Amino acid sequence: MGDYILETQNLVFEYPDGTKALDDVSIKIKKGHKVAVLGSNGAGKSTLFLNFNGIFRPKQGVVRFKGEVVRYNHRSLCALRQKVGVVFQDPETQLFSSSVFQEVSFGPMNLNLHKDEVIRRVNKALVQTGVEELKGRPTHFLSHGQKKRVSISDILAMEPEVIIFDEPTDCLDPKHTLQIFELFEQLNQEGTTIIFSTHDVDLAYAWADEIIVMQNGRVIGCGNPIEVFSDNVLLEQTELLTPMVMDIFSELKLSGFLDENNEIPRSKDKLLEIIRNKRKSN
Amino acid sequence: MITIDRYAYCNRLKQTNPMEKFIFSLLTSGVCLVMNSMTVSVVVVIMMGCISVLYARIPTKFYIKLLSLPLIFLIISVLTIIITNVAGHKDVLFSMDIFYLQLGITSSSIRYGMSLLLKALGVVSCQYFLSLTTSINDIISVLKRLRMPVLILELMSLIYRFIFVLMKIANEIYVSQDSRMGYARLKRRFISMGQLISVLFVRTFKRSKDLYMAMESRGYNGELRVLEEEYPVSVKNYILIACVELLLILLGSLYGGML
Incomplete structure (x- = not known):
């Protein structure tokens, strides 16, 4: 029980207009895991994330943080939001201040920290996302990718235990995507649990410890990447593509180039290594 | 509007304490208003122009364009002051009878109009100095310290x-x-x-x-709490501001009203 940092149990959420955005969602997220949430647009990923953070209040069911049921009173919500941070998909909605420095300081200031500590955290977060040189610039001078990175610093500065990223690589170029994922890896090494939604199956496959697949507000599959992407019924139902590495690997196996006893590789580099080793042994 | 905003972030006075700039601009416009002297007004316009253009590095062309914007309004409104009913005045320079009214210009109305025009330009140049060198965020942080x-x-x-x-x-x-x-x-x-x-x-x-x-989701509970950026306080600047204001007051009392 103590292993799970975030859990939902039979979570049902309805928007005021009656749309059922989440339907009987029960998931458990292990502390220190990297979790990818996959699903088409409108599957309920963002709604789920806002339930994790206590912004949305479920109609039925409960959210648990570290085994404790989230209560929707002021104190409990403050404690939850301190530990669970959400980076929104569109940075434009998240950035409220016209000064980058003030923007990032908003979260830590709300935690009632000492001024020096706030400054330390803001500077650290800006360095981590590689935007420290933008500190003195107004928000409206930044490009979309820069805004995205500032919005990530916003949450990093609060030093939460769980960070939720709604499509973190949206609008980032390959170089910055790589940088952001290196940062995620580093945060994860330090013990932060990371939850992110994405449409990039290759990325989810290579990087996540666990994958949750959603459709129409329901969780229809979850497990480790190899399990999830080997489940043909599930993939057909959700119209998810298989990761390229997996496709090539199984094709090579079918054609007899590789033996059955090879472990399924998770990344392109790993696959290339297997192929090179095979060539050498031939 | 937007260009002013751009310059507010990239001028050479950006790193100066906004409180100093605010006080300088406010005091100078105060002196300019109170002294009621054309000499002081002209000195203020020139001084603020020089600081904005030469020191803060605002392009001259842009600054002149900016200053000419209110000039059109000013000239129109000053014209209505200069042209008055001159019946009974001695220092009439030019007059014209329209029905029963004797409209015209007197040397005192010209002087009054000019002094008003220069005074307004002086205050405008002080405001431009502030808005061209200080970003809105900095002005807000100054106002916060002034208990707004x-x-x-x-x-x-x-x-x-x-x-x-x-x-x-x-x-x-x-x-x-x-x-x-x-x-x-x-x-x-x-x-x-x-x-x-x-x-x-x-x-x-x-x-x-x-x-x-x-x-x-970031813990907002009714108050926007952010960290204010801190600027070094320069005693030198405060002394300089005090000297300039004193000089202006001295100038105003010596050559009050004359040009």
Whole structure:
């Protein structure tokens, strides 16, 4: 029980207009895991994330943080939001201040920290996302990718235990995507649990410890990447593509180039290594 | 408007303590108003112009253009002061009978008009100095220290941020309409503009709701608490400001009203 940092149990959420955005969602997220949430647009990923953070209040069911049921009173919500941070998909909605420095300081200031500590955290977060040189610039001078990175610093500065990223690589170029994922890896090494939604199956496959697949507000599959992407019924139902590495690997196996006893590789580099080793042994 | 904002972030006085700039601008315009002297007004216009252009490195052309904007209004309003009913005046320079009125210009009305024009220009140049060298954020932080109500300041900073967000959305909608011939004919133009405004209005509501959500998720509870940027306090600057103001007052009392 103590292993799970975030859990939902039979979570049902309805928007005021009656749309059922989440339907009987029960998931458990292990502390220190990297979790990818996959699903088409409108599957309920963002709604789920806002339930994790206590912004949305479920109609039925409960959210648990570290085994404790989230209560929707002021104190409990403050404690939850301190530990669970959400980076929104569109940075434009998240950035409220016209000064980058003030923007990032908003979260830590709300935690009632000492001024020096706030400054330390803001500077650290800006360095981590590689935007420290933008500190003195107004928000409206930044490009979309820069805004995205500032919005990530916003949450990093609060030093939460769980960070939720709604499509973190949206609008980032390959170089910055790589940088952001290196940062995620580093945060994860330090013990932060990371939850992110994405449409990039290759990325989810290579990087996540666990994958949750959603459709129409329901969780229809979850497990480790190899399990999830080997489940043909599930993939057909959700119209998810298989990761390229997996496709090539199984094709090579079918054609007899590789033996059955090879472990399924998770990344392109790993696959290339297997192929090179095979060539050498031939 | 937007260019002023741009210069406010990249001028050579950006790193100077905003409180010093604020006090300098406010005191100088105060002296300019109170001294009621053309000499002081002219000195203030020249001084502020020199500081803005030579020291803060605002391009001369832009500064002159900026200063000429209020000049048109000023000249029109000063004209109505210069031209008065001159019946019974001795120092009439030029007059004209219109029905029963004797409209004209007197040397004292010219002097009064000029002094008003220069005084207004002096104060405008002080305001330009402040707005060209100090960003809105810095001005807000100064006002906060001067105990302005927090609610007003928070509104100011949110409005300021959202001017740019809305401008961006409006521009995107405009481009998307324009690329589909939305502005090709006059009738379409009106329809498209109407749609743009109504869509912008709806978007604003959605934006504010989303923003509130995003702020709430970062622990917002009714007060926008952010860290103010700190600037070094320069005693030298304060002394310099005091000297300049004293000199202006001295100048005003020596050559009061004369030019």
